[in-house]
Amino acid sequence: MGKDYYAVLGITKAATEDDIKKAYRKQALRFHPDKNKSPGAEDTFKEIAEAYDILSDPKKKDVYDRFGEEGLKGGGGSTGGGPGTFNYTFQGDPHAIFAEFFGGRNPFDQFFGSRNGGLHEEMNTDDPFAHVGMGGLGGLPRSFSSGMGGMGGYGGTSLTKRQDPPIVHDLHVTLEEVFSGCIKKMKISHQRLNPDRRTGRTEDKILEVEIKKGWKEGTKITFPKEGDETPTNIPADVVFVLKDKTHPVYRRDGADIIYPAKVCLRDALCGCTVSVPTLDSRTITVTTRDIVRPGMKRRITGEGLPLPKSPGCRGDLVVEFEVKFPERLSTSARETISQVLPPS
Template sequence: MGKDYYDILGIKKAYRKQALRYHPDKNKSPGAEDKFKEIAEAYDVLSDPKKKDIYDRFGEEGLKGGGPTGPGGGGPGTFSYTFQGDPHAIFAEFFGGRNPFEQFFGGHNGDENMDTDDPFSHFGMGGSGMGGFPRSFSTGMGGMGGMGGMGSHTSVVKKQQDPPVVHDLKVTLEEVLSGCTKKMKITRKRLNPDRRTIRTEDKILEVQIKKGWKEGTKITFPKEGDETPRNIPADVVFVLKDKPHPVFKRDGSDVVYTAKISLRDALCGCTINAPTLDSRTVTVTSTDIVHPGMKRRISGEGLPYPKRPDRRGDLIVEYEVKFPERLTQSARDTIAQVLPRS
């Protein structure tokens, strides 16, 4: 006779603590790993309506294709089941990825000598049958994915997402002008296929910098942070920061260039060649007196507008007048004669 899955899950009131008792992390006795796998296999069958129905009618032989099949035998036809699941992954999913030993047993860490009459009472699963499950428990549980009988009571073990991991991403004004792709390497923790052990790996994230993006723009990569059995990985967020520029200052979509001119040029008029972000120069002529802090605006020579990258802000030329450190007496006399007193 094949395995009796109902018996494996504990007609004798054992299932309430079997998953915890036979977990290999807690039970080092011979056969515990096999027993733990049997419990997971039984759970996989009985929590799936189709597999449970075949098992109820034909037993393990019929479920696994070994019993009478087809119309003549009344069996399940071509259906054949083989357990392919990871018992540790099922265990982790059942308990929401957290440490149930700590939750149920606190500081005693799952001591089997403790009174563990009903560790699943937190889930509202007391009653008769398989250690708290009625024989037809799959009706209320909706299979491994839904598990309605448990889902409404498992908020205490619901995984929480870690807070975002924020990195500054420095860009030049030239990169903002043309747009670019930045490749950022991050080091993170990831679960191995057994869903228990953790590896450290590097990953390259490609950040698309679009034309005109302003400082403070955030680019989010969902769930690329550290992963453990107990968490939802954090989002990785890059925040744009402008690198200091040797020539320009940024003012939104405008760029500011400071032109230093002499007092003579400020009074008599001057022409300067102002540089641009794309390595050209524009000629700016002033015939009027230039006051300190005076500005000239050259349209369309700034950065692209973030929402209208086909249009650009302005280049602002800001004058800085350099006063002489000393004057000869002759120069003083000349200036005194020429300039008005008020």
């Protein structure tokens, strides 16, 4: 007598396709080695996967129903009914089948507390989806309930895959880099599938991020599907978000740059000249004969950052005056100021 795969799943030969899926779900969760620590659980878990692999595939199931395990594995018949050439050997990964069935690259997040933990105490192993509120056919999520074919070697209709959420990284740039534009090379490591489409490998990749002139803080640069790839997911997009580095001289205000010019109280009252550096290493002289009040500004047109949509045009360089008041005054200085300055 060969193996009774129906008995392995706890069903009869009259079981429907939905019954087979429900039985696999129940048994796989019950005997998963991360939950069931009893001796032989790993072997039982593999046997459950093999039973599902056969009974969920119409061709394999037909041969098994007519000729039993011997016919399925080359010792009995074929799909034609005579001495057969059908030769089946289970070569699947039971853990991969488990992940594929539940439609997630890490089903433990959904059903188990952790890989080293166990099934949540409140979860019902007869109907684990009752706890997480999953809908769809046979307890499967609705997006995976249609098109579930046989899973021998991932045969049959493929499951609907969902793309992972974007992976977002901040990309810090200087004002000089925004002024001139540049290329940033960012090294990432991601998982890629081997040709067998089951096992994976880690690959390093250099992504070249083109920073265009005048780009604003918050600009997003997206590299589609550069996240980790698994048999059950669509890789996430990798997104870089521009962030301005703090500049030692300027502040940024859109396409304008602000230069704080500190002047003493005497110069503020009597007039002054300040030398203002530019982003392209020139110096512009700004002279005022007016009284400089705190917060007074002088705008130098066209000396700011390029405009993102019109890189040939530029914002302004804004000189923002800061008046430095003395810490103390001598008695004679007080008297002189009192005589010179009109009363308020």
